[in-house]
Amino acid sequence: MVALLWAVVLLPLAAAAATRLAGPRADVVALAGAAVAAIPAWILLVAAAGGERATWAMTWLPAAPGLDVGLRLDALSVVMAVTVASVGLAVVAYAGGYFANEPRRPAALAGLLAFLCAMQGLVLADGYLTLLIFWEIVGALSARLIAFDRAEPDGPAGAVRAFLTTRAADVGLYVALLALYAGAGTLAFGSERPGGELGALVGIGLVLAAMGKSAQAPLQGWLAGAMAGPTPVSALLHSATMVAAGVYLLVRSHELLAGWPLEIAGWVGAITAVAGAVIALAQQDLKRVLAASTTSQLGLMFVGAAAGGPAVAIFHLVAHAAGKATLFLAAGMFQHDREGTALERLRGAGRDDRAAMAIFAVGALSIAAVPPFAAFWSKDAITAAAEGHAGWLALVLLAGAGGAAYLLRVARILWAPAPHTRPVVAGHRMMAGAAGTLAAASVGLGLAGAPLAALLSAQPPAITVTSVVLSLIAAAVGAGAILLGWRAPAPVAAAARAGLYADAMLRTVVQAPVALGARLAARWDDRMLDGAIVDGTGRVTLRIAHAQRRLEERRIDAAVDELARAVGRAGAQNRRLQTGRLHEYLRDTVLGTMAVVVLIALAAVL
Amino acid sequence: MISLPVVLAVAAVMFGIGLYGVLGQTNTIMVMMGVELMLGASMLNLVGFMRYAWPDAASGAFFVLIVMTLMALEAAVGFGLVISVFRNRRTAELDDLTELGG
Numbered sequence: 001m002v003a004l005l006w007a008v009v010l011l012p013l014a015a016a017a018a019t020r021l022a023g024p025r026a027d028v029v030a031l032a033g034a035a036v037a038a039i040p041a042w043i044l045l046v047a048a049a050g051g052e053r054a055t056w057a058m059t060w061l062p063a064a065p066g067l068d069v070g071l072r073l074d075a076l077s078v079v080m081a082v083t084v085a086s087v088g089l090a091v092v093a094y095a096g097g098y099f100a101n102e103p104r105r106p107a108a109l110a111g112l113l114a115f116l117c118a119m120q121g122l123v124l125a126d127g128y129l130t131l132l133i134f135w136e137i138v139g140a141l142s143a144r145l146i147a148f149d150r151a152e153p154d155g156p157a158g159a160v161r162a163f164l165t166t167r168a169a170d171v172g173l174y175v176a177l178l179a180l181y182a183g184a185g186t187l188a189f190g191s192e193r194p195g196g197e198l199g200a201l202v203g204i205g206l207v208l209a210a211m212g213k214s215a216q217a218p219l220q221g222w223l224a225g226a227m228a229g230p231t232p233v234s235a236l237l238h239s240a241t242m243v244a245a246g247v248y249l250l251v252r253s254h255e256l257l258a259g260w261p262l263e264i265a266g267w268v269g270a271i272t273a274v275a276g277a278v279i280a281l282a283q284q285d286l287k288r289v290l291a292a293s294t295t296s297q298l299g300l301m302f303v304g305a306a307a308g309g310p311a312v313a314i315f316h317l318v319a320h321a322a323g324k325a326t327l328f329l330a331a332g333m334f335q336h337d338r339e340g341t342a343l344e345r346l347r348g349a350g351r352d353d354r355a356a357m358a359i360f361a362v363g364a365l366s367i368a369a370v371p372p373f374a375a376f377w378s379k380d381a382i383t384a385a386a387e388g389h390a391g392w393l394a395l396v397l398l399a400g401a402g403g404a405a406y407l408l409r410v411a412r413i414l415w416a417p418a419p420h421t422r423p424v425v426a427g428h429r430m431m432a433g434a435a436g437t438l439a440a441a442s443v444g445l446g447l448a449g450a451p452l453a454a455l456l457s458a459q460p461p462a463i464t465v466t467s468v469v470l471s472l473i474a475a476a477v478g479a480g481a482i483l484l485g486w487r488a489p490a491p492v493a494a495a496a497r498a499g500l501y502a503d504a505m506l507r508t509v510v511q512a513p514v515a516l517g518a519r520l521a522a523r524w525d526d527r528m529l530d531g532a533i534v535d536g537t538g539r540v541t542l543r544i545a546h547a548q549r550r551l552e553e554r555r556i557d558a559a560v561d562e563l564a565r566a567v568g569r570a571g572a573q574n575r576r577l578q579t580g581r582l583h584e585y586l587r588d589t590v591l592g593t594m595a596v597v598v599l600i601a602l603a604a605v606l
Numbered sequence: 607m608i609s610l611p612v613v614l615a616v617a618a619v620m621f622g623i624g625l626y627g628v629l630g631q632t633n634t635i636m637v638m639m640g641v642e643l644m645l646g647a648s649m650l651n652l653v654g655f656m657r658y659a660w661p662d663a664a665s666g667a668f669f670v671l672i673v674m675t676l677m678a679l680e681a682a683v684g685f686g687l688v689i690s691v692f693r694n695r696r697t698a699e700l701d702d703l704t705e706l707g708g
Contacts, residue, residue, distance in 0.1 A: 578706070578707060579704065579707045580703070580704035580705060580706045580707025581700075581701060581704055581707070582637070582700050582703070583629065583632075583700060583701065586628055586629060586637075587629060590625065590628075590629065
């Protein structure tokens with residue numbers, strides 16, 4: 001089992017390497033790699049359904065117990081792994097066609113496969129330390145993939161924004177894990193939340209990290225910016241898997257967050273669900289509508305996790321992953337047909353590309369919670385779970401009405417009568433095949449609720465008559481509002497187009513104080529640290545050095561001068577010998593010779 | 607045959623006269639003549655000892671020949687210098703030539 005766990009994580013990476021080197025046949029290699037990589041995940045699902053559980057752990061720091069890294073096979077991780085692998089397979093197959101005319105296709109496909117590796121590591125991680133490692137890798141790869149298209153002007157900005165926003169929220173994860181380790185002495189899953197301030201830090205930090213990764217209000221802005229990335233990236237990362245990591249974190253930490261942290265998460269989710277739906281209604285770009293819709297649906301999952309527990313949230317996560325990826329893949333097909341995703345440009349695109357329209361319709365019906373499509377059952381489970389909580393229930397129903405409304409609005413634009421403009425698009429058949437498979441999945445997944453709950457050993461999602469009726473009424477109200485041409489008051493519409501001013505608010509509340517603090521710190525650094533301490537130290541040191549040098553010079557110079565004077569004196573003495581008078585030289589020669597002779601004679605005698 | 611002491615005595619006298627010439631004369635020519643006398647005395651010694659101690663060996667005679675050659679060279683260089691100095695200075699007195707004094 002452990003070998004299969006490793007295979008789930010590492011096979012995508014090997015496939016990425018092979019794809020990167022495959023050249024023109026990268027699509028085939030990537031598809032084969034993704035398919036092979038999905039096999040162990042499915043085997044693990046079957047094994048887990050049969051009660052199999054496994055963990056692999058390695059001591060990371062012997063000196064610090066409780067900091068093991070490892071992989072685990074349990075019901076939750078295997079469901080996530082299968083979701084990731086299956087959506088990943090469909091998206092990689094689709095991307096082979098989507099990038100048909102892209103010179104850097106091997107790099108794009110390899111990037112998707114490498115992301116699959118990181119995501120599998122995240123969901124299969126055993127313990128928060130391993131989860132944190134893959135959590136960061138996922139964030140970094142996401143930024144890289146958003147900025148893949150170098151011709152796209154918004155790509156780098158969107159990537160930086162996505163990275164910075166999620167990173168800022170990830171600080172919560174770090175704080176939570178530090179507090180957890182300080183309080184509980186371990187980072188293993190399923191430990192008790194420590195009491196007091198540490199417990200508060202754990203709760204707030206984990207919820208904040210989940211909010212950032214899952215683009216919950218008010219941090220949802222980065223997801224719209226991330227739409228600058230290629231559409232397969234949006235489908236895989238920003239609808240089905242990566243943004244779901246926040247929900248996964250909530251579900252995985254369910255015991256740890258019991259009580260008020262889940263209550264906060266539920267409120268955040270409920271508010272986000274409505275805010276996302278409102279924003280989606282006002283967007284002028286198909287992918288941005290879908291991004292806002294993702295935000296809204298992830299908010300519903302937060303409510304599900306808070307009100308109904310793991311099974312409810314994960315059921316909606318899986319159903320939404322299939323449905324939203326389907327929508328994105330259809331959007332990518334329209335994008336190729338019309339070379340853009342602005343709704344105005346896509347007017348009537350559905351009539352030209354019926355296959356894409358059919359796929360889009362299936363995804364939209366599912367996400368809009370129309371029976372019998374998958375997300376109807378999962379969203380209804382959330383509605384039923386929220387029944388005991390009047391505030392959440394109202395917001396969930398409102399979000400449901402919004403969901404029906406924005407999807408119907410987009411579908412009407414796509415189906416509007418328009419002049420026929422349909423270029424031949426390379427890779428279209430591949431894209432349609434992959435998207436169609438996902439669409440089929442988003443139909444069939446409605447049946448997965450009860451088995452999923454059994455696997456997660458939770459209560460099967462209860463669907464009450466009340467919830468069904470309320471949901472259907474809400475959806476009908478939303479759809480009816482669109483059909484009757486209801487328009488929101490101008491200020492509301494403007495606010496929705498501007499993302500409900502969340503960005504402006506974040507700029508005021510977060511960015512401005514941080515920038516001010518940075519400026520003050522910079523001034524403090526320049527004036528005090530740099531000016532007074534560093535430069536002052538330098539100046540004093542220089543002065544000391546100069547004094548030292550003068551002292552040394554005086555001493556050494558004195559010695560050198562003294563030597564020169566001594567040599568001079570000796571020279572003056574010797575000069576006197578050299579008179580220039582030859583007679584004296586001759587006399588000295590004679591006397592010297594005589595002295596030598598006398599010495600020799602003495603030596604001989606003695 | 608002249609006995610060795612006679613030869614040595616003559617040589618000693620010659621050396622003494624030469625030494626006096628070198629140390630006592632002020633004219634450069636005279637000093638050089640003193641040097642010649644001293645060299646002559648030492649040659650006389652060489653020849654005398656050769657004849658007395660190793661009558662069959664020729665090395666003493668060769669030494670004398672070498673010294674003679676040196677004397678000729680020395681005289682030629684010395685007289686050349688003296689003539690050159692005299693042309694410039696109109697003097698050959700040794701004690702007037704003290705430019706090399708330190």
